[in-house]
Structure formats: structure tokens, C-alpha cells
Amino acid sequence: MNDLLRRLLDLPEQASQHARDVDGLHYFIVLTTLLVGLAIFATTIWFLVRFQRRGEGEATPEVQPTRWHEAVFIGVPLAFFLLWFAIGFPQYVDLTRPPPDAMDVFVQGKQWMWKFAYAGGPSSLDVLRVPAGRPVRLLITSRDVIHSFFVPALRLKQDALPGRYTETWFNADRPGRYQIFCAEYCGLSHSGMLAELVVMPASDFDDWLATQRRGLTRAQDGAPTPGEALLPGTSLVEQGRTVAAEQGCFKCHSVDGSRHIGPTFLGLYRRHERLSTGELVTADEAYITRSMMDPAAQVVADYQNVMPSFQGRMTPPEVAAVVEFVKSLANPAEQPGPSEGPAYEPIPSK
Amino acid sequence: MADHAAAAPGGPHAALAHHFESLEKQGQAQRLGMWLFLATEILLFTALFAAYGVYRYLYTGAFAEASRGLATWMGGVNTFVLVTSSLTVALGLDAARQGRTRRTAGLFFLSIGLGLVFMTLKAVEYRHHFLLGELPGPSYRGHIPGSGGSLFFSLYFLITGLHAFHVLAGMTVLGVIGVKAWRGAYSAEYHVPVELAGLYWHLVDLIWIFVFPLIYLQ
Amino acid sequence: MSPSPASSPPVYAVRNYLNTPATGLRSWLTTRDHKRIGVMFLVAVTVAFAVGGFFAMLIRVEHLTPGPTIMDAMTYNRVFTLHGVVMIFLFMIPAIPSGFGNFLLPIMVGAKDVAFPRLNLLSFYLYLLGAGIALWGMIHGGADTGWTFYTPYSTTTSSKVVPILLGAFVLGFSSILTGLNFIVTTHTLRAPGITWTKLPLFVWSIYATSVIQILATPVLGMTLLLVAIEHAFGWGIFDPARGGDPVLFQHFFWFYSHPAVYIMILPAMAVISEVVCAFSRKNIFGYKAVAYSSLGIAFVGFFTWGHHLFTSGQSPYDAGIFGALSMFVGIFTAIKVFNWVATMYKGSIDFKTPFIYFLGFLFFLFFGGMTGIALATVSLDIHWQDTYFVVAHFHFIMVGSTMMAFLAALHYWWPKMTGRMYSERWALVAAVFIILGFVFTFLPQFLLGNEGMPRRYFSYPERYWALNVASTAGASVLAIGFTIVLGYILVALRYGAVAGPNPWGSRGYEWLTPSPPPLENFDVLPAFERGPHQYHDLPAAPPTPAPGPAGEAAGASHG
Numbered sequence A: 001m002n003d004l005l006r007r008l009l010d011l012p013e014q015a016s017q018h019a020r021d022v023d024g025l026h027y028f029i030v031l032t033t034l035l036v037g038l039a040i041f042a043t044t045i046w047f048l049v050r051f052q053r054r055g056e057g058e059a060t061p062e063v064q065p066t067r068w069h070e071a072v073f074i075g076v077p078l079a080f081f082l083l084w085f086a087i088g089f090p091q092y093v094d095l096t097r098p099p100p101d102a103m104d105v106f107v108q109g110k111q112w113m114w115k116f117a118y119a120g121g122p123s124s125l126d127v128l129r130v131p132a133g134r135p136v137r138l139l140i141t142s143r144d145v146i147h148s149f150f151v152p153a154l155r156l157k158q159d160a161l162p163g164r165y166t167e168t169w170f171n172a173d174r175p176g177r178y179q180i181f182c183a184e185y186c187g188l189s190h191s192g193m194l195a196e197l198v199v200m201p202a203s204d205f206d207d208w209l210a211t212q213r214r215g216l217t218r219a220q221d222g223a224p225t226p227g228e229a230l231l232p233g234t235s236l237v238e239q240g241r242t243v244a245a246e247q248g249c250f251k252c253h254s255v256d257g258s259r260h261i262g263p264t265f266l267g268l269y270r271r272h273e274r275l276s277t278g279e280l281v282t283a284d285e286a287y288i289t290r291s292m293m294d295p296a297a298q299v300v301a302d303y304q305n306v307m308p309s310f311q312g313r314m315t316p317p318e319v320a321a322v323v324e325f326v327k328s329l330a331n332p333a334e335q336p337g338p339s340e341g342p343a344y345e346p347i348p349s350k
Numbered sequence B: 001m002a003d004h005a006a007a008a009p010g011g012p013h014a015a016l017a018h019h020f021e022s023l024e025k026q027g028q029a030q031r032l033g034m035w036l037f038l039a040t041e042i043l044l045f046t047a048l049f050a051a052y053g054v055y056r057y058l059y060t061g062a063f064a065e066a067s068r069g070l071a072t073w074m075g076g077v078n079t080f081v082l083v084t085s086s087l088t089v090a091l092g093l094d095a096a097r098q099g100r101t102r103r104t105a106g107l108f109f110l111s112i113g114l115g116l117v118f119m120t121l122k123a124v125e126y127r128h129h130f131l132l133g134e135l136p137g138p139s140y141r142g143h144i145p146g147s148g149g150s151l152f153f154s155l156y157f158l159i160t161g162l163h164a165f166h167v168l169a170g171m172t173v174l175g176v177i178g179v180k181a182w183r184g185a186y187s188a189e190y191h192v193p194v195e196l197a198g199l200y201w202h203l204v205d206l207i208w209i210f211v212f213p214l215i216y217l218q
Numbered sequence C: 001m002s003p004s005p006a007s008s009p010p011v012y013a014v015r016n017y018l019n020t021p022a023t024g025l026r027s028w029l030t031t032r033d034h035k036r037i038g039v040m041f042l043v044a045v046t047v048a049f050a051v052g053g054f055f056a057m058l059i060r061v062e063h064l065t066p067g068p069t070i071m072d073a074m075t076y077n078r079v080f081t082l083h084g085v086v087m088i089f090l091f092m093i094p095a096i097p098s099g100f101g102n103f104l105l106p107i108m109v110g111a112k113d114v115a116f117p118r119l120n121l122l123s124f125y126l127y128l129l130g131a132g133i134a135l136w137g138m139i140h141g142g143a144d145t146g147w148t149f150y151t152p153y154s155t156t157t158s159s160k161v162v163p164i165l166l167g168a169f170v171l172g173f174s175s176i177l178t179g180l181n182f183i184v185t186t187h188t189l190r191a192p193g194i195t196w197t198k199l200p201l202f203v204w205s206i207y208a209t210s211v212i213q214i215l216a217t218p219v220l221g222m223t224l225l226l227v228a229i230e231h232a233f234g235w236g237i238f239d240p241a242r243g244g245d246p247v248l249f250q251h252f253f254w255f256y257s258h259p260a261v262y263i264m265i266l267p268a269m270a271v272i273s274e275v276v277c278a279f280s281r282k283n284i285f286g287y288k289a290v291a292y293s294s295l296g297i298a299f300v301g302f303f304t305w306g307h308h309l310f311t312s313g314q315s316p317y318d319a320g321i322f323g324a325l326s327m328f329v330g331i332f333t334a335i336k337v338f339n340w341v342a343t344m345y346k347g348s349i350d351f352k353t354p355f356i357y358f359l360g361f362l363f364f365l366f367f368g369g370m371t372g373i374a375l376a377t378v379s380l381d382i383h384w385q386d387t388y389f390v391v392a393h394f395h396f397i398m399v400g401s402t403m404m405a406f407l408a409a410l411h412y413w414w415p416k417m418t419g420r421m422y423s424e425r426w427a428l429v430a431a432v433f434i435i436l437g438f439v440f441t442f443l444p445q446f447l448l449g450n451e452g453m454p455r456r457y458f459s460y461p462e463r464y465w466a467l468n469v470a471s472t473a474g475a476s477v478l479a480i481g482f483t484i485v486l487g488y489i490l491v492a493l494r495y496g497a498v499a500g501p502n503p504w505g506s507r508g509y510e511w512l513t514p515s516p517p518p519l520e521n522f523d524v525l526p527a528f529e530r531g532p533h534q535y536h537d538l539p540a541a542p543p544t545p546a547p548g549p550a551g552e553a554a555g556a557s558h559g
């Protein structure tokens, strides 16, 4: 029954008990509405046929309601409405009361990506991993404008507000991969602000978290250079890719040659670019750096001047790494990279 | 007053619009219209007062501090000035009721004078804030740390600025009606515009009576 | 087609508001006649509707494929913002009150004009000014914030929000002046004989609308002004970076905009109450219930704005209050729905175009309203907030109900306004297109919302593709329907059969005067002995202008 109605109503899979509860209320309301709608429809059709005008000068009697009519008109809907409210409201209140043993994950929205951070330091971008069957509390905030963290499969949504934390919680009980959307309009790539919820069997999750934490400790031991946020031990190109992902370059630039909001990075290095002024420039290191620091100065022809400046948002080593990364893409054969197309594709687990 | 129409069978009063049956009805309509307009004006300010209330609650300390920095005595004098001007307007209306419209005009000009005093004091206060760098939003250079100070002054300038704008509008209205009264456009029978101008001025006064404790006193 | 009853003498009023005192453009632009102002408003809002509809079609075409179809993301974001702004501020809010309300309300209360004709004309020019400013902003880049202007995005975006905000601010004053005029007119200009309980239901509902317009619009005006100031100077009232509170903006905005949705639906209910009586040839079932429930909606509507903020982190306590109050506001609508249906009982139903739109209205309001109730149950809203479910909810009410009522009004009063009939056959064709097109456009959007597709999405995952195509197909049918309407009413203007004073045999007061009405509405003021919804004494008096001494004491019957 549940499954049939769920499919009829096009609801996504139910990944938590909360989702199933909410859907129950949904079915109740939909079925009642359809029944009452049908009753009203049938009545109108009946009146329409029965009281069709038969002659021009036809007179009609005066009909006035009695007290009973009014009581029914008010009482019946009110009873239903309040009943639904009485079911729905506790479900909502429940969402504001995370169980005390819930695991905390910090969620940060920013144009146009989601960052998830776990206690002890590990963090990830656009992939939220959680253990199945254990409550998880999300502490949500935003770095810039309002976003909204939305997981249809959990029937869960919470706005991410700049300058303050909001919280919600869930207990996903079915391992799997679920879509995360940004549901509050936040500008250009609002519809590209997608992420993925990966619900793992609890033991797998523990292993994963432990590995993450170990990696982090080793990294911290390795090179505590002040001011340098990069993880050493990887090649500069790899670091550049991480930084570019973190800074959100891939929201606008692809690495597979496809045109996005900005030009692709593939084969960019040493390419001859035509600017909006008609001028031709060669994309060398200096040009790439300037493109990041003062994008409005030289705008590529056929593109809009929407790239934000990253001046002050990246440390010099990070800039250098990104430039290295872009240079590494000079040879088209080298880097396939993940597609950033709008269609939803599960992000492969690393 | 009521038998005015009957007393002038030659034709309706010049101020009577074609779609009203009597001057009295028309006056009623105009009064009701004015009251509704005043209600919208109050609600215009209500939005700002609500914002002020919320931030005062969120930044209690900073708002108290900033409010202490205001020259309460000037605000107090201004309150007194405005209340007095309301009184002169009311006296002007009373004079119009008795048909002494020259006197009405005189009292209205006196009220405009008081309005000018109010605006002058306000300008002195504004100048003071400018000198101290107590400006709204990003221009704030005052001594209160955090965002509270700049928020306070954003709201301070918005509220008092909007009020000052209303004072100016009120003075204009009083001026126009005052001149017309001097020229004898109104009489004991017909002086609805005088009444409406008075109502508007009372509103301007009333709003200040809210603004003063809200902003100057804590 | 010979709609005029044989007995009514003046078939086409020779001297009417259209040719008296003059016919030139100048005489229209400087007119103080409420009927002409109403007609000018109707023309203006129809143009606005076509513009908004154009943007809507751009949205739909863009969604034909999951990725980019005909535009880029930036353009899309502007298009839906402009669609919302144009439809709400330029079309829906003024459409029925300023258009039909202006034309009809004074006639229905037996007045010669509204209380302040000059303010009325000013209101029209404010509308043009506001529309002009907004249009200027649209041409010079447009805004990309959504019609809700949520901060801090709206205060930091580089698009042209300031002119759009100022435009909306000015439009607000146009709406305030109209509301003020209507309230004063209803209070002070009712003809002798028209007591409060003999007021047409149209007037009751428009009156309730006006109350909301007067009380809510100033707050919105101030709020929009604050956003504009903040965008221009960065004063930080709503900007968290300067200590401001972005959620406070949402409270301010919805404090107006929730009541504003009733500004959009109450006039529609006003029309429907008239139409259902006229075409069922029956007294309204429960006059008082229908009349007072309008005031109930206007009142309770002020306390439910928080149901737009269920996901913004407000306390569950607040959410509960707002949710529960939303349920109560639904009851007043339910009362009306049931009373309208009951009005048909024992009637003599004439299945003409306005009645078809009445039926459309009834069902779409029912489903639109019930989905509103579902949203107000709080826990379900968490899933649906900012998805296409909400989009479908409000289009069901705004297009499905208000637009249907607008069309019902257009057809019902067309003969009164122009003195000519439209083609019933074409109207039927158009109605079929519009109703089917509507269902196909917005029903799939409920499912999309269930599936979780967020609104304001330029691109979407492929699994939403099929339903989006269905919706676009429906929208095309809808567009064809509207175009047909536009076509035949323009034809009717010139070639339509002469309607006569009362082609429908309606008892509404506006039908007591010739069509089109003369300059000051009534050649001879009727006595208004009968209630405007009273039919049981038919066919004793033929529906002609009843010459009677004005001011005669009226009978006590009503309903």
C-alpha cells in the first residue's frame, strides 16, 4: 500500500522513519482531498443536470441555510484540518529535538557548493557520508547568502543562514546514495549546487572516518608551515585540483573541454584567447593569475563578466598550485576529470 | 451648518463635488479618507519601529550606549516644540470653526515657524553626529564596537529622516491651507481642508511622540 | 443570438460613458470617471499579463530539456524573477480591484463616482509610473532575486534590483489609493436603500480586499525601500555581515505578502459570488456567511505569514501558531466554497461561459487551497518548501482560481462595459483550451514537487524530464487559449451583437442601468428595493431600469 501510493504520487525513496511518517500524513491528506473533491464534483454535476435552465422566465425559490448547514460547513473541514495539524506538528517538533547521542556534522553552504566537516577535522566537499541507523545532527550555516539543505529522500530541509547556525537531524536507515539539493535561490548556479548523501553501513563508516582522521594527523605532522593550508605529500597539480574544487572553480569551468559558465580549462594554457575587446592574448601564467585576481580586467569574448575575484581568498601557494593544475591540462589527452554537467550523477567514492 | 444647502438655493457650494449630495456628506468622506491615509502612514513607520525593536533587543548594550550619546535635551525641546505647534494648529482649527479664518492663517504660520525650529534643532543634531562620525552603515566611525552602533545609526537616520520628511510635508500643507485661509477660501460652514491639514499635523506630532522615547530614552 | 429581453426599451445606450463627454484620447487620459479609469486599468493589466505570460513561456521552453535550452542561467534567473514581479505587482493585484472594481463598485452602491475621483486617476498614473520604473529596470538588466527579494542575496547581487524595488514601491501606493477610495465610497456614497445587508457580495469582498491593501502595503513599501537603500548604500539593516538579520526581512516581506495573496483571491471570490447567483438565477445561499467570511479572511490572513518560514529556523512554538492559524483561514474559504455549491441547488442554471469559469474556479480553488492546507501542516512543508509543489500550489490558486475569475468577470461584464456580446461559441472553445491547458501545465508540477525538484532551477536532473515536458506542452495549450480569448473579445468590440441593458437577466444593481452605463451611472436612480441576489419574485418585474423616486425607503428583504 505504502509503496503503491508512493509511486503514484511520485515520491522519492524513503530513507528514514521520519520520511515514512511524513508520507503517511501525505497519503491521508491526499486521499481525503480526493474524496471530498469527488463529492463536491459529483454534487455540482448533479445540480448542473438537475437544475438546468428549462425556460426563459423560470423562477426559483429562495433557499436559506439553517444553523446546521453552517455548523457542518465549518465543523467538518475544521475537524480534518486540525487533525492533520495535530499529526504534522509533532513530526515537525521532533525534527527540532535531536537525540543526545547524535553525531554532529557541520554543514556549510556557499556559492555554490556544500562543505561537510566532522568532529576531529575531516571534511569533504559535496559528499556527505553518514552511518546507517545512527542519528546525525547537522549544524548548518552559510558563508555568503541563504542556501537550503534539502534531501528529498529524508523529507528534510533546513535553510543555511549566513551569520548563524540552524540545526536539524535525521536517522537514515537504508544504506545508499541520495541526492542533496540547494533549495533556496542563491544566484547564478543555484541549480548546480548539488551534493550527495552517502549512507554507509555503520562499520564501513567508522573505518572511513578513522582513515580520514589518520590521514589528517599524518599531514599535520608532516609540514606545519604556517599560513599554508595545503596538504603536503601530494603533487602541486593534485593540490591545485583540490584548491580549485574547494574554491568552486568547477562550478563554472569544466576540465573536459565542454563550455560552461566560463571557458574550459582543458587546453587553456598557451591558448590564444580572443577578449571581448577584440584583442588576442596568450594564456600564460601571468594571464591565468590575473584572471583569478581581477577577472573583469580581461573578459573572454562570448562570456559574461560574472567570475568573482579571488583576491584575498586564496593564499599565494594556492594560486601557484591552481596555475600548475591548469597548466597540467594543456595536453588534451591527459586529464579526463569528473563531468560537471547538470544531470545528476552519483559522485564516485574515493 | 446643516441648513446651509437650504439657505443657498441658487446652487450648491462651489466646493461640492458633483457626486456628493451635500457638503456634509463630502466632509465625512474626506475625513474618513484622511483617517485611512493616516493609518497607512502609521504603518509605514511601524515597519521601522519593529526593526528598531528587534535590534534593540538583539543589541541591548550597544543601543543603550548609542542612545545615551544622543542629546536628550534637544529631543525634549523638540518634543515640546512639536506639541506646542499641535496646540496652535488646534487653535487655528477652532478659529476656522468660528469663521475667523485670518486668525487661522496666523496660527498656521506660527505652527510652521515652530516646525522650522524643530527642523533647525534636528539639523544641529545631525551636524553633531556627522562631526562625530556617527553615520549609518559602513560610514559609521563612532566609538561603539561591533555592529550595534552602525545599526543604531542606520535606524536613527531612517526614522528621524522619514519623520523630518513628514514634518516638511506637513509644513507645506499648513502653508498652502494657511494662505488659502488668509484669502478667505474657508468659512464657518466649510473648512474641511483646514481640519484635514490639522489632522495631518497632529499625526506628525504623534509619531514624534513615539520616536522620542523609543530613541532618546531607554 | 438575441440576448436582450424583448421588453427592455433602450437597446444600446446612445449617450454613455464611452462617448460622453468626449471620445478623444485626451478626454480619456484626463478623465475622472471611475468607469473609464477602470477600463484603462483593464487594458494596462492585460498588457502586463501578456508580458508576464511571455516570460512564463520562456521559463517553460527553457525547461524542455534538463540542461540549457534557449538561454543561460543568468538570463533564466532574471526571467523567472520578472515573471513573478510582473504577474503579481503589475497584473494580479490591480487586475480585479482596480479594473473591475473601479468600474463596478460605484455602480453597485448606486453612486455617481468613487469618493475621490482625482485620487483615482492619480492611482492609475502611479500604476503607470511604477510599471515604467520597473520596465526601465527590466530593460537595463532586470533583477535576478526572485519576486521575494530575499536578503542578503538581493542586497549584494549586481543586477538592477533598485528600479524594480522602487517600481514595486510606487505600485504599492497606487494600490493603497484605490483601496482607500473604495472604503470611503462604500461607507459614504451608498445610495438610499442600499443598506449593509443589501450590498452586493462583490462590494463586500472588494471592501475586505481594500482593508488589506491599506494595512499591509505600507509595510511592504518600507521593507522594499530598506532593501533598495541597503543595496545602494549598504546600511546593513538586513545584512548579517553588518549585524543585520536576514530572517527579519522575511518576516517583514511575508507580513505583507501573505495578506497580499488574499488581495489576489478575495476579488476573485467577489466575482464568483456574483456570477454564481446570476447564472443559477438564485439567491445566494447564506449571504451573511459569504459576506462576513471575506472579513474573516482579511483579518486572520494577517496572522499566518510565518508559514513561509518553516524551514528558516524559527522556533517550533512560532511554527505551531502560524500553522494552526493557517488552518483557520482555510475555514473561511471552505464556507464560501460550500455556499457557492449550495447556491446552485434548486436554481435555474444557464451554462454560459462565465459559469464554466465558475466551475473551473471552484475546483482549482479547492485543490489549490487544500494543498495550501497540506503545506500548513508544518511537517509536510519541510519536504515541499521551495519545490515545484509550492509553485503548483500557488498557480492553482492564482491562475486556476483568480485567473478563471478574471475571465468569468470579463465575460459576465463585457456586455455591461461595451454594450456588446462576445461570441459564445468561440468562448467555449477557449474555455476548453484554457482549462485543459491549465491542468496539464500545473498538475505535473505537483508531482515534480513530490519528487523533490526545487524551484528556481535553471537545469535539473534528468529524471524530472518527462514531467517537465508535459508541463511545457500544457502551457502551450494554455497560451493558445488566452490568445483565442484576446481575439474574439477584440472582434466583439466592433461586431458583437448589441447586448441591451441586462442580457443575463441578472438581478445585480449594475444591470439596472443601460449598457454601456451613462456618464453618472444612472439616468434615474432606482429605488433598490430588491436585494442584489434576490430571484424568487421572478418573473414579475422584467429586468429594466426601474424608474422610481430616489431615496424611497427600501424593503427589508435581502439576500
Ligand code: HEA
Pocket: A032, A036, A076, A077, A080, A081, C148, C261, C262, C264, C265, C307, C308, C326, C327, C329, C330, C331, C333, C334, C337, C338, C365, C366, C367, C368, C369, C370, C371, C372, C373, C375, C376, C377, C381, C384, C385, C386, C390, C393, C394, C397, C398, C402
Ligand atoms: C492567491 C494566492 C494564494 C492563496 C489564496 C493561498 C492560500 C493558502 N496558502 Fe498559499 N501561497 C501562495 C499564494 C496563495 N496561497 C504563494 C504565491 C506562495 C509562494 C510564495 C513564494 O514563496 O514565492 C504560497 C505559499 C504557501 C505556503 C508556503 C510554502 C513554502 O514555501 O514552504 C503555505 C504554507 O502553509 C501556504 C498555505 C496556504 C493556505 C493554508 C492557504 C489557504 O488560504 C487556503 C484555503 C482554501 C481551502 C482550504 C480550500 C477550500 C476548502 C474546502 C472546500 C474544505 C473541504 C475540505 C474538507 C471537508 C476536508 N501557501
Ligand code: HEA
Pocket: C046, C049, C050, C052, C053, C054, C056, C057, C059, C060, C080, C081, C083, C084, C085, C087, C088, C091, C092, C145, C146, C147, C148, C391, C395, C398, C399, C403, C441, C454, C455, C456, C457, C458, C471, C475, C478, C479, C482, C483, C485, C486
Ligand atoms: C498571477 C500570477 C501568475 C500567473 C498568472 C502565472 C502564470 C504562469 N506561470 Fe508563473 N509564477 C508566478 C506567478 C504567476 N504565474 C510567481 C509569483 C512565480 C514565482 C517567481 C519566483 O520564483 O520568484 C512564478 C513562477 C513560475 C514558474 C517557476 C519558475 C521557477 O521556479 O524556476 C513556472 C514554471 O513553469 C511558471 C509558469 C507559469 C505559466 C506556464 C503560466 C501561464 O499560466 C501563463 C499563460 C499566459 C500566457 C501564455 C499569456 C497569453 C496572453 C495573451 C495572449 C494576452 C491576452 C489575454 C487576455 C485577454 C486575458 N511560473
Ligand code: CUA
Pocket: A109, A110, A111, A112, A146, A147, A148, A182, A183, A184, A185, A186, A187, A189, A190, A191, A193
Ligand atoms: Cu545555494 Cu541555492
Ligand SMILES: [Cu+2]
Pocket: C257, C258, C261, C304, C305, C307, C308
Ligand atoms: Cu502565505
